Amino acid sequence: MENTVTNSKLLLPKGFCLLETQVAGHTFSPDAKALGMLKDEMLGYVLKPMGKPECGARELAFYESVKDSNDPILHKVRSLIPKFYEKIKLRINTTDHNFLKLEDLTHCVKKPCIMDIKIGKRTWDPLATTEKREVEEKKYFQCKQKLGLCIPGFQVYSQTLSGSELVLRYGNDYGRKLSDSEFCETIQLFLQCQKIVCWPLVQELLTQLYAIRDWFNEQRLFHFYASSLLIVYDYETVQSLSKKTQNGSRNILPNGNAQNNSSDSKYDDLPPNPVSLVRHVQNIPPYVKVRMIDFAHVFPAPDGSPDTNYIFGLQNLINIIENILRR
Numbered sequence: 001m002e003n004t005v006t007n008s009k010l011l012l013p014k015g016f017c018l019l020e021t022q023v024a025g026h027t028f029s030p031d032a033k034a035l036g037m038l039k040d041e042m043l044g045y046v047l048k049p050m051g052k053p054e055c056g057a058r059e060l061a062f063y064e065s066v067k068d069s070n071d072p073i074l075h076k077v078r079s080l081i082p083k084f085y086e087k088i089k090l091r092i093n094t095t096d097h098n099f100l101k102l103e104d105l106t107h108c109v110k111k112p113c114i115m116d117i118k119i120g121k122r123t124w125d126p127l128a129t130t131e132k133r134e135v136e137e138k139k140y141f142q143c144k145q146k147l148g149l150c151i152p153g154f155q156v157y158s159q160t161l162s163g164s165e166l167v168l169r170y171g172n173d174y175g176r177k178l179s180d181s182e183f184c185e186t187i188q189l190f191l192q193c194q195k196i197v198c199w200p201l202v203q204e205l206l207t208q209l210y211a212i213r214d215w216f217n218e219q220r221l222f223h224f225y226a227s228s229l230l231i232v233y234d235y236e237t238v239q240s241l242s243k244k245t246q247n248g249s250r251n252i253l254p255n256g257n258a259q260n261n262s263s264d265s266k267y268d269d270l271p272p273n274p275v276s277l278v279r280h281v282q283n284i285p286p287y288v289k290v291r292m293i294d295f296a297h298v299f300p301a302p303d304g305s306p307d308t309n310y311i312f313g314l315q316n317l318i319n320i321i322e323n324i325l326r327r
């Protein structure tokens with residue numbers, strides 16, 4: 001395959017570039033000894049390197065088990081994860097490497113705000129060495145131990161006082177220092193909720209998180225360690241929605257069009273979700289996506305037990321976001 005030079009040392013196959021919206025995870029070293037995420041420049045998919053052999057094999061096995069299954073639980077999870085196409089080989093510099101070809105969750109998002117939130121107090125898997133376990137337990141200590149959540153990275157659009165736009169990017173150095181209260185403040189910063197709340201954004205986000213919680217409350221197949229939720233929304237749409245819903249008012253749209261189908265929502269004291277009505281009336285394409293990603297440490301559930309480690313973190317995330325609406 002013809003190659004193109006993207007920087008002094010990295011040779012990528014034609015048509016591929018680095019995923020510039022990658023906010024966390026493994027990245028390329030200049031000599032390509034370490035690999036990161038790539039993107040197809042045209043077609044709307046990303047390529048994730050299969051990395052350490054056991055991690056790559058587990059992630060591939062998870063996606064393959066879900067892909068064509070008729071099992072109702074596996075069928076349901078398909079809408080909660082990126083679409084998986086295939087495993088492919090790409091030549092980076094002079095060596096072939098295996099990648100997973102996945103749906104690009106940021107495709108066609110004009111101004112993508114992206115947050116990677118790792119779920120669970122325990123981020124080491126049953127095969128982890130004592131050393132790996134110790135490293136994992138020390139990292140993101142405060143918010144991970146209290147909330148079962150941590151933020152390895154995010155990017156968010158913002159406006160300066162003079163009205164110009166900028167993109168703020170935060171890596172794992174930022175996330176590792178967060179206390180539980182700083183974690184909540186960071187979620188507010190990411191959701192543009194420091195002054196006023198963009199209700200349609202927050203409600204849509206909750207609706208998608210409820211769907212993931214419903215699946216976890218039902219499924220007894222897997223335990224997910226060190227897996228993340230990737231939240232993506234379009235700043236441009238959120239800006240225009242915020243203007244339309246004037247100061248974040250929750251009453252601008254009629255109630256009674258709720259799409260909140262969750263069985264055990266703690267959200268009953270809040271108005272129903274009007275976002276599908278917003279979409280219907282104003283023809284807004286989906287502008288918020290929450291998907292589970294990173295399945296390098298997915299293991300069979302021992303004795304068909306629920307994944308309480310994941311559910312604990314997810315429920316805390318839901319609580320934190322519901323509290324934004326209760327302010």
Ligand SMILES: Nc1ncnc2c1ncn2[C@@H]1O[C@H](COP(=O)(O)OP(=O)(O)OP(=O)(O)O)[C@@H](O)[C@H]1O
Binds near residue numbers: 022024046294
């Ligand atoms: N399907 C996707 N669409 C768009 N961006 C993605 C997708 N999957 C991953 N990313 C981006 O790549 C980053 C890393 O993804 P992922 O967590 O799967 O990689 P990783 O190298 O296994 O991470 P870790 O070091 O936490 O194990 C995410 O934070 C996100 O920015």
Ligand SMILES: O=P(O)(O)O[C@@H]1[C@H](O)[C@H](O)[C@@H](OP(=O)(O)O)[C@H](OP(=O)(O)O)[C@H]1O
Binds near residue numbers: 025052055152226296
């Ligand atoms: O979240 P952070 O702070 O970025 O830390 C990374 C994260 O825990 C990854 O899950 C892990 O990769 P694995 O999933 O492959 O264990 C990686 O280990 P590594 O540096 O040994 O690759 C860590 O550096």
